[in-house]
Amino acid sequence: MVPLSWYLIFAAALFSIGLFGVLARRNAVAILLGVELMLNSVNVNLAAFWRYGDVTNIAGQVFAIIVFAVAAAEVSVGLALVISIYRQRNTVIADDIDMLKF
Amino acid sequence: MTLFAALRVVTTGNLVHAALWLIATLFGIAVTFAILNASFLAVVQVVVYIGAISILFIFAVMLTRKEMRDRGPQMNRNWWFGALLAAITFVGLVLLLYGWNGVSKTASVYPSDFDAVGALGNALISPDAYVLPFEVASVLLVAALIGAVYVAFNPRSGDSSK
Numbered sequence: 446m447v448p449l450s451w452y453l454i455f456a457a458a459l460f461s462i463g464l465f466g467v468l469a470r471r472n473a474v475a476i477l478l479g480v481e482l483m484l485n486s487v488n489v490n491l492a493a494f495w496r497y498g499d500v501t502n503i504a505g506q507v508f509a510i511i512v513f514a515v516a517a518a519e520v521s522v523g524l525a526l527v528i529s530i531y532r533q534r535n536t537v538i539a540d541d542i543d544m545l546k547f
Numbered sequence: 548m549t550l551f552a553a554l555r556v557v558t559t560g561n562l563v564h565a566a567l568w569l570i571a572t573l574f575g576i577a578v579t580f581a582i583l584n585a586s587f588l589a590v591v592q593v594v595v596y597i598g599a600i601s602i603l604f605i606f607a608v609m610l611t612r613k614e615m616r617d618r619g620p621q622m623n624r625n626w627w628f629g630a631l632l633a634a635i636t637f638v639g640l641v642l643l644l645y646g647w648n649g650v651s652k653t654a655s656v657y658p659s660d661f662d663a664v665g666a667l668g669n670a671l672i673s674p675d676a677y678v679l680p681f682e683v684a685s686v687l688l689v690a691a692l693i694g695a696v697y698v699a700f701n702p703r704s705g706d707s708s709k
Contacts, residue, residue: 450644450645485596492580501658520600521695
C-alpha cells in the first residue's frame with residue numbers, strides 16, 4: 446500500500462495543472478476545463494483522507510459526493526453562460542468579454 | 548499517465564482534443580478512487596463526469612467552434628505568470644505536506660465486513676447525519692439546471708442558429 450503522500454502530491458500536481466489552465470487559457474470553455482481538473486484533485490484528496498483515516502467515518506465520501514453535485518451545477522451554468530455570450534458577442538475569448546451590458 | 552493527460556488538457560491547441568484528454572484524466576481519477584476502495588465514487592466519476600459533463604463540454608465546444616478553429620494563440624499574454632503561479636502553488640503545497648507529520652502514513656487494512664456503499668447511503672438519508680446537505684445539494688442542482696436552461700435558451704430559435 447502506497448503512503449498517503451503519493452495521493453496528496455498527485456492531487457497537488459493536478460490542482461496546479463488546473464490552476465495553470467484557468468490562468469493561461471484564452472478560451473472560456475478551456476478555463477472551465479481547468480476548473481474541472483481542480484475540483485477533481487480536491488475529490489482525490491477527500492477520498493485519500495477517508496481511506497487513510499477512519500474508514501467507518503463516511504464523511505469524506507459524503508463530502509466528495511456533494512462536490513460532484515456542485516461541480517455539475519457549476520459546469521452547466523458556466524457552459525450555458527458561455528453559449529449565451531457566444532450567441533450575443535460571437536466570441537468565446539475571455540479577454541474579449543469586457544462589457545457588462547450591450 | 549493521468550498527469551500527462553491533465554497536462555495535455557491545458558496545453559493542447561484543439562479544444563475537442565482537450566475535452567478528450569479531460570476524459571482520459573477523469574478515467575485515471577476514477578481508477579485512483581477504485582484503488583482507494585471508494586467504489587461508489589469511482590462509479591459516480593465514470594457516470595457523471597465521463598458520461599455527462601464531458602459530453603456537455605463537447606457540445607459546448609461544438610456550439611462555439613467557429614471562432615477558435617486552431618487559429619491564433621491559445622494562451623493569453625500572461626501565460627508565463629500563470630505557469631509561475633501554478634509552479635509556486637505546487638511547490639508550496641508539497642513543502643506544506645512535508646512539514647506535516649502524518650504525510651507518510653500508510654493505510655490501515657480495509658475491514659472486509661465493512662459495506663462502504665451501504666454506509667454512504669445510510670449517511671445520506673439519515674436525519675442525524677447528512678440528509679440536510681444532501682437535500683441542499685439537490686436543490687442547488689435543480690436551480691442551476693433551470694438557470695442554465697433559461698440562460699442558454701434562444702428566444703429566436705431556428706433562424707439565428709448560425
